[in-house]
Amino acid sequence: xxxxxxxxxxxxxxxxxxxxxxxxxxxxxxxxxxxxxxxxxxxxxxxxxxxxxxxxxxxxxxxxxxxxxxxxxxxxxxxxxxxxxxxxxxxxxxxxxxxxxxxxxxxxxxx
Amino acid sequence: xxxxxxxxxxxxxxxxxxxxxxxxxxxxxxxxxxxxxxxxxxxxxxxxxxxxxxxxxxxxxxxxxxxxxxxxxxxxxxxxxxxxxxxxxxxxxxxxxxxxxxxxxxxxxxx
DNA sequence: ATTACTAGTTTCCACAAAGTAACTACATTT
DNA sequence: AAATGTAGTTACTTTGTGGAAACTAGTAAT
Numbered sequence: 001x002x003x004x005x006x007x008x009x010x011x012x013x014x015x016x017x018x019x020x021x022x023x024x025x026x027x028x029x030x031x032x033x034x035x036x037x038x039x040x041x042x043x044x045x046x047x048x049x050x051x052x053x054x055x056x057x058x059x060x061x062x063x064x065x066x067x068x069x070x071x072x073x074x075x076x077x078x079x080x081x082x083x084x085x086x087x088x089x090x091x092x093x094x095x096x097x098x099x100x101x102x103x104x105x106x107x108x109x110x111x
Numbered sequence: 112x113x114x115x116x117x118x119x120x121x122x123x124x125x126x127x128x129x130x131x132x133x134x135x136x137x138x139x140x141x142x143x144x145x146x147x148x149x150x151x152x153x154x155x156x157x158x159x160x161x162x163x164x165x166x167x168x169x170x171x172x173x174x175x176x177x178x179x180x181x182x183x184x185x186x187x188x189x190x191x192x193x194x195x196x197x198x199x200x201x202x203x204x205x206x207x208x209x210x211x212x213x214x215x216x217x218x219x220x221x222x
Numbered sequence: 223a224t225t226a227c228t229a230g231t232t233t234c235c236a237c238a239a240a241g242t243a244a245c246t247a248c249a250t251t252t
Numbered sequence: 253a254a255a256t257g258t259a260g261t262t263a264c265t266t267t268g269t270g271g272a273a274a275c276t277a278g279t280a281a282t
């Protein structure tokens with residue numbers, strides 16, 4: 001999300017949502033985790049996403065310094081993606097979200 | 112987000128994003144925190160939102176058992192919103208997101 | 223009769239995000 | 253010459269989300 005109103009809001013949660021608060025970024029960042037992955041691997045692993053959207057999201061994550069992109073001068077082209085320090089700092093947070101989701105889904109199933 | 116593909120995905124992060132991963136819900140939940148607030152207070156406190164969107168988001172949060180809505184038979188009408196256990200469990204997670212955002216914003220300013 | 227209050231609701235429109243399907247570039251392989 | 257591989261890109265279309273502005277209901281106050 002590039003919405004300036006969000007990114008320059010006084011509320012820090014609003015600014016955070018402006019960087020990572022859309023449907024794809026938490027999924028992508030969580031999936032990369034501590035690995036180094038290539039574009040095709042991400043394409044295969046991220047559920048439901050199209051290459052067009054994946055490319056856009058990766059570009060924005062790189063611009064926001066959450067993701068690092070290394071490209072090698074080869075043919076066919078080889079590009080590798082991995083999380084920066086900023087991105088890695090999100091991992092425990094996203095792990096908590098996954099645990100939250102599983103915990104309350106389990107609660108529902110016990111009814 | 113009511114997208115069935117997200118809510119029934121095998122990936123728990125995708126399901127979590129299906130419930131809370133849009134631009135308004137983290138902001139609203141974080142803002143309510145441990146308080147009990149009325150609709151008008153939320154309208155005044157949530158930055159950038161319109162009443163139409165606020166109403167929609169509150170409705171979905173109630174449907175997903177993240178928010179509790181109590182309405183009193185009064186005129187003018189009085190409705191109070193507060194987080195459920197499921198919602199309260201999100202607070203430390205969102206606090207971490209706010210801290211993450213502030214930490215890395217501070218890093219940028221030091222350059 | 224009109225205004226005020228609260229918590230919405232509605233309709234139409236605008237915009238952002240996503241989807242589709244074809245296309246790109248270049249070295250290598252067949 | 254054609255096919256292959258990778259990592260995208262593009263143009264158009266569709267869908268989802270949000271915005272604007274007016275409206276609603278009922279009791280109480282003016």
